Amino acid sequence: METYKTVEEALQNPTLNETVNVDNELKQFVVNFAGEHLQPEDGNVTVEMVIEVLATHFPEATFALAEENFMRGYEQALTDRDSLWEESAPAEAPWSPYAGSEMDKEDYLRWKKTQTDE
Secondary structure, eight states: OOOOOOHHHHHOOGGGGSBOOOOSHHHHHHHHHHHHHHOOTTSOOBHHHHHHHHHHHOHHHHHHHHHHHHHHHHHHHHHHHHHHHHHHOOSSOTTOTTTTSSOOHHHHHHHHHHHHHO
16 A cells, blocks of 8 residues: 655655764764754754754855755756757747637737727
8 A cells, every 4th residue: 555645744854854974073063063052852963953053153154055056946947847848849939829729810910909999
């Protein structure tokens, strides 16, 4: 039997709950700093805790990372949209109001005039 995730579960990033593995001096400093400020009950500092401390004490860096991530995601979405559009675009201009119909340009202009006259 398949199990389904709730929307909340699907939107949750599991990396945020991972305990930080200290393997260099910078991580050691950041983990110690976050641990001293947040004082987790189990003594483990998670990625989410580090982000919270960075956002509080170094918002410029956190904001720059978030902004860059947003812009790259937005740019990728536009690129994906354009590539899909090119694959499925009809030969004539797709934004033409009479494309794919029996109506020609003159018929369309007559119809449009009747709509604006009403």
